[in-house]
Amino acid sequence: MLSDFGVATETIDRVPEGHAVVKVDTLSIDAWIRTTLSDGGLHETGDLGSTIRAFGVGRVVESNDASLNEGDWVYGLLSAQTHALMPAKALTKVSPQPGIAPSAFVGPLGITTGITAWVGLIAVGNVQAGEVVLVSGAAGAVGSCVVQLAKARGARVIGIAGGPEKCAYLVNEIGADAAIDYKTGDVGGQIRALAPDGIDVFFDNVGGEILDAALDNLRETGGSRVVICGASYQYQNFEDVRGPKLHLRLAERNAAMLGFVVSHHAARFGEAMAEISALILESRMHLREHVVAPIDRFPDALLMLFDGSHIGNLVVRP
Numbered sequence: 001m002l003s004d005f006g007v008a009t010e011t012i013d014r015v016p017e018g019h020a021v022v023k024v025d026t027l028s029i030d031a032w033i034r035t036t037l038s039d040g041g042l043h044e045t046g047d048l049g050s051t052i053r054a055f056g057v058g059r060v061v062e063s064n065d066a067s068l069n070e071g072d073w074v075y076g077l078l079s080a081q082t083h084a085l086m087p088a089k090a091l092t093k094v095s096p097q098p099g100i101a102p103s104a105f106v107g108p109l110g111i112t113t114g115i116t117a118w119v120g121l122i123a124v125g126n127v128q129a130g131e132v133v134l135v136s137g138a139a140g141a142v143g144s145c146v147v148q149l150a151k152a153r154g155a156r157v158i159g160i161a162g163g164p165e166k167c168a169y170l171v172n173e174i175g176a177d178a179a180i181d182y183k184t185g186d187v188g189g190q191i192r193a194l195a196p197d198g199i200d201v202f203f204d205n206v207g208g209e210i211l212d213a214a215l216d217n218l219r220e221t222g223g224s225r226v227v228i229c230g231a232s233y234q235y236q237n238f239e240d241v242r243g244p245k246l247h248l249r250l251a252e253r254n255a256a257m258l259g260f261v262v263s264h265h266a267a268r269f270g271e272a273m274a275e276i277s278a279l280i281l282e283s284r285m286h287l288r289e290h291v292v293a294p295i296d297r298f299p300d301a302l303l304m305l306f307d308g309s310h311i312g313n314l315v316v317r318p
């Protein structure tokens with residue numbers, strides 16, 4: 001509830017050795033943040049009264065460490081605040097350039113967004129040209145990047161999202177070949193109509209009934225990969241999590257289901273950054289931003305992540 005959140009003002013009196021102060025430019029509102037607000041969250045539980053964690057990009061305004069200079073752009077766990085006092089070693093320098101805005105480092109080049117999409121689709125899903133790729137949560141931050149990466153790799157892409165506006169965004173703005181509005185029902189039938197020979201790669205951000213509908217439409221001749229990136233449908237209701245009913249399709253269709261955590265694939269981040277940067281500069285990767293401002297509205301943005309009211313990357317500009 002919004003009344004569970006509060007805003008506090010603190011003064012930074014001095015910058016200890018090895019630290020820097022960063023003026024926060026853009027914060028990424030990611031599903032994992034929600035898990036830090038419940039007991040036993042996968043990403044640890046935040047203490048009562050602590051600042052809500054969030055990845056962000058910002059500019060160094062004061063530094064007491066030789067590795068960082070005033071004006072440097074940095075990425076890190078800057079959290080829900082206007083200025084972050086951070087150990088320099090917890091910050092990664094980034095290099096915005098003409099055509100690549102600072103906020104791209106929490107968007108297409110963000111670890112929890114574009115890099116997650118790349119790792120899931122390419123390192124884990126091993127997508128190949130000519131394959132049929134189905135993406136759930138396709139109009140969200142990760143999903144939008146998956147759609148465009150799959151197209152760039154020569155796949156045929158079907159996105160699943162909630163509502164006609166999101167479906168139009170998928171097809172008209174980011175190049176999906178087709179879109180399914182899961183709110184109109186019979187998702188399984190809609191997948192079958194668009195991909196009668198079945199799905200090669202299902203990139204799942206949502207879980208639940210949509211996962212079952214995809215399992216039921218895996219290619220009968222075998223070799224499909226189901227990539228479990230997340231399960232947005234269950235983050236609001238950890239007490240009643242239900243698994244897929246049709247998991248036996250994996251055996252029947254000789255298919256694989258693989259999960260991943262993006263941080264386990266850090267060795268390939270450089271490769272991912274290079275491919276995505278090139279696509280951005282060629283105007284083949286574009287991520288719409290839904291901006292919420294100022295910092296007081298961070299809790300509104302967090303709740304918005306799960307009510308489906310944003311398209312693309314949900315961010316806060318403090």
Ligand SMILES: NC(=O)c1ccc[n+]([C@@H]2O[C@H](COP(=O)([O-])OP(=O)(O)OC[C@H]3O[C@@H](n4cnc5c(N)ncnc54)[C@H](OP(=O)(O)O)[C@@H]3O)[C@@H](O)[C@H]2O)c1
Nearest residue numbers: 031140141142161162205229230231232233260261262308
């Ligand atoms: N594995 C990893 O390392 C990793 C890293 C980062 C993120 N993730 C995961 O990636 C997923 C996407 O994250 P994101 O930041 O890009 O979020 P997002 O897709 O921008 O936002 C979540 C979207 O999920 C959809 N959704 C929410 N509840 C739903 C429901 N009950 N049924 C169907 N759709 C529902 C909504 O879109 P609609 O309006 O279309 O329903 C909502 O916009 C999350 O599950 C997150 O946990 C995983």
